[in-house]
Amino acid sequence: MDLTVADHASLHWLPQPLISAARSNLRQSCIIDLAPTARLLLREEVVLGRSGEGPGRLSTHLTVRRDARPLLDQQTRYGPGAPGWDGPAVAAGHRAVGQILLVDPASDQRPSQARLFGDDPETGQAVLTPLAGPALLTTALAPDTLHLRRLLDAAHPIA
Structure with missing residues (x-):
């Protein structure tokens, strides 16, 4: 999917959670081009498997450009065939991941450094990170969607 947001326009992309069910295979790619004065609010939530099952194969790629310059370019892979996806560097055993x-x-409300939310890694954690330009990225991991939503909302209450 390719989206373009014009000057002084806003895009709120707030889809329902994506569930990567066992034996599924999904690749999704999203490219968003923002004009210099465009505003974007993007919220993504992914559930890695239904209750009591592992996830399917999931590959996501998100590219956001502002004024024709890269702002965010990230690719993630989960499930069978994705090395290390369930290890400490990616999902860390959690089954719900998300970002805003x-x-x-x-x-003009921008923290000068990253802030961590969630005291217990077992119930999930989120980090709010300032990006180059007028952007904030919140990334969260949690054992389920309820904990994920609470973390995302606490870290980024306007979304």
Whole structure:
């Protein structure tokens, strides 16, 4: 999917959670081009398997460009055939992952450094990270969607 957001326009991309069910195989790619004064609010939630089952194969690629320059370019792979996806560097045993990306040229509320949310890694954690330009990225891991939503909402309450 390719999306373009014009000057002074806003895009709120808030889909329902994506469930990567066992034996499924999904590749998705999204490219978003933002004009210099465009605003973006993107929220993604992924559930890795239904209750009591492992995930299918899932590959996602998100590219966001602002004023024709890269702002965020990330690719993730989960499930069978994706090396290390369940290890400490990726999902760390959690079954729900999500993120919120906010690009707002008019905002002056920007932390100077990353902030961690969630005291217990077992119930999930989120980190709010400032990106180059007027952007904030919140990334979260949790054991289920309930904990994931709570973390994302606590770290980024406007989304």
